[in-house]
Amino acid sequence: MQTTIITYLGTPIFGICLSLAVFLLGQWLFKISKGLFIFQPLFVGMVLGIFILWLMAKMFGVDTTWFYTNAYKPGGDIIFWFLNPATIAFAIPLYRRNDVVKRFWLEIVLSLIVGLGISLFLIYFLAKIMGLNNSGIASLLPQAATTAIAMPISGAIGGTPAITAMACILNAVLIYALANWLLKIFHLKEPVGMGLGLGTAGHTVGSAKAIQIGSVPGAMAAIAVVIISIVVDLIVPPFASMMGLI
Amino acid sequence: MADKANTTQAEKKEAPILVQMGIFAAVLFVSSLISPLFPPKFPVPTPVIGLVLLYLLLTLHIIKLEWVEKFADFMIGLIAFMFVPSGIQLTASLDIMKAQGLQLIIAIIISTVILLVVVAYTTSFFIMIRTKVFHKDATIED
Numbered sequence: 001m002q003t004t005i006i007t008y009l010g011t012p013i014f015g016i017c018l019s020l021a022v023f024l025l026g027q028w029l030f031k032i033s034k035g036l037f038i039f040q041p042l043f044v045g046m047v048l049g050i051f052i053l054w055l056m057a058k059m060f061g062v063d064t065t066w067f068y069t070n071a072y073k074p075g076g077d078i079i080f081w082f083l084n085p086a087t088i089a090f091a092i093p094l095y096r097r098n099d100v101v102k103r104f105w106l107e108i109v110l111s112l113i114v115g116l117g118i119s120l121f122l123i124y125f126l127a128k129i130m131g132l133n134n135s136g137i138a139s140l141l142p143q144a145a146t147t148a149i150a151m152p153i154s155g156a157i158g159g160t161p162a163i164t165a166m167a168c169i170l171n172a173v174l175i176y177a178l179a180n181w182l183l184k185i186f187h188l189k190e191p192v193g194m195g196l197g198l199g200t201a202g203h204t205v206g207s208a209k210a211i212q213i214g215s216v217p218g219a220m221a222a223i224a225v226v227i228i229s230i231v232v233d234l235i236v237p238p239f240a241s242m243m244g245l246i
Numbered sequence: 247m248a249d250k251a252n253t254t255q256a257e258k259k260e261a262p263i264l265v266q267m268g269i270f271a272a273v274l275f276v277s278s279l280i281s282p283l284f285p286p287k288f289p290v291p292t293p294v295i296g297l298v299l300l301y302l303l304l305t306l307h308i309i310k311l312e313w314v315e316k317f318a319d320f321m322i323g324l325i326a327f328m329f330v331p332s333g334i335q336l337t338a339s340l341d342i343m344k345a346q347g348l349q350l351i352i353a354i355i356i357s358t359v360i361l362l363v364v365v366a367y368t369t370s371f372f373i374m375i376r377t378k379v380f381h382k383d384a385t386i387e388d
Contacts, residue, residue, distance in 0.1 A: 020327075
């Protein structure tokens with residue numbers, strides 16, 4: 001059975017087709033539901049994709065993780081790779097609002113350092129109250145950075161990199177689906193702060209969302225993705241040792 | 247504002263899409279050579295370096311906006327789709343979710359909101375200091 005699966009589904013085209021199919025279905029549902037947040041294409045694509053893979057694995061009688069790795073991942077990795085040039089592309093919206101960057105650079109840097117510092121305390125106490133163990137807490141601390149930075153730091157401070165990666169992914173999906181609603185209920189109107197918040201909490205996907213809101217939030221989210229990663233690099237390990245996690 | 251005026255000039259000719267892709271590929275390649283130079287304790291991944299590099303090339307007027315603009319907007323428009331495989335990657339984490347239970351997921355959801363709200367309000371605070379204490383202008387034109 002396993003060799004048959006690899007022969008027929010082991011080429012990248014299955015993963016590419018499945019990704020396109022679930023995302024396009026999500027777009028269609030989003031359109032006919034007139035923009036209901038639960039039908040955000042990314043969210044629908046993710047949930048439906050996981051469900052289909054789980055179902056197929058059950059049907060073929062193979063392990064779900066094995067089926068994901070051998071049937072979906074070859075195609076998924078190709079699409080995933082294009083996040084590299086897509087991240088670089090945020091230099092353009094950032095450059096377009098260079099006027100804002102030049103005027104507010106000090107506020108931007110200070111806000112991200114202080115904002116992350118406060119967030120780390122809140123996330124630490126939240127995780128403590130919810131009864132997570134030290135490894136669980138350490139996994140949550142680096143999530144503001146992009147996955148490629150967050151995962152090694154998580155490992156270095158005693159966390160589980162896979163959980164941190166999961167946190168980064170959920171951040172992005174949540175922000176993309178709920179950004180408008182969250183901005184409204186927390187009365188976030190000031191464009192610089194809005195952009196920095198979306199970039200910090202939602203990574204590049206949050207930045208794509210911020211660009212839809214306006215050129216200033218978009219540029220600020222792009223700069224947040226870069227600076228917050230460096231800030232996480234610098235302050236999360238000392239924070240973890242201060243809290244006795246390592 | 248000179249930068250903004252440049253972008254609105256319609257007569258600027260955009261580079262062919264393959265040239266735009268070429269610039270992106272070159273920036274990405276150079277970044278991938280720089281990334282391993284950082285120590286393992288201080289990781290800086292290739293796309294982050296690439297973003298800074300491309301931004302610097304634009305700011306120093308080595309690369310013109312119309313040479314990269316179209317491809318960049320195209321790529322950013324596709325980000326949500328490109329993120330689908332990352333979402334589906336959670337299939338491989340189903341075991342972790344089962345083991346750690348619902349509280350981990352809830353903690354992540356609340357953390358996301360914390361990051362958004364705290365950073366946004368901290369920024370508003372610093373911008374308020376800028377206007378109230380230093381009496382600098384904080385109005386932004388759209």
